[in-house]
Amino acid sequence: NAGVTQTPKFQVLKTGQSMTLQCAQDMNHNSMYWYRQDPGMGLRLIYYSASEGTTDKGEVPNGYNVSRLNKREFSLRLESAAPSQTSVYFCASSEPGWRDYGYTFGSGTRLTVV
């Protein structure tokens, strides 16, 4: 049981390049999320998907797009990377409800844009 799997773990991009961060979960969770983590700013929500077929903007969506490919997979795309997008990106999943409400996080992607 892998939980939440993110790829790649590390990536260096040049300004203007594009890339897609992949996330897959095997817990049959309905909800999935993308966060970025920057020093002193905590975890900020980029986009989320409450269920298969739906996506919504979070706190910091500019410069990103997402795709909920199916119930398992939720990808994050940077169309034209900028140095301000240098960060650690975490994918997470959960099953909102009274019984189990915790997030399961992936191991993160450390992205550097030069």
Next chain:
Amino acid sequence: GENVEQHPSTLSVQEGDSAVIKCTYSDSASNYFPWYKQELGKRPQLIIDIRSNVGEKKDQRIAVTLNKTAKHFSLHITETQPEDSAVYFCAASITGNTGKLIFGQGTTLQVKP
């Protein structure tokens, strides 16, 4: 939208002392408040959570208190140990909704042996 403020940003204590981290939230509809611990280079892990129908919850050396009137909640760690050194995040959300969590800025706790 929801906003979560967390203090202090850094906290240094001697081994065996207690540590307290405080958070305030803005959305009175929020009713779920988890705490996450993140060790260096690792993913955040849930350590304790509290729902709005209780005022306090304990799990061994850690406890969380919630004051809905004042819209703040706190994490208490007693008898701290060096392995408690990590970054701690509070968060808030509305259950029965999308499940999205809004996190505080984080507190770096250092426990000195």
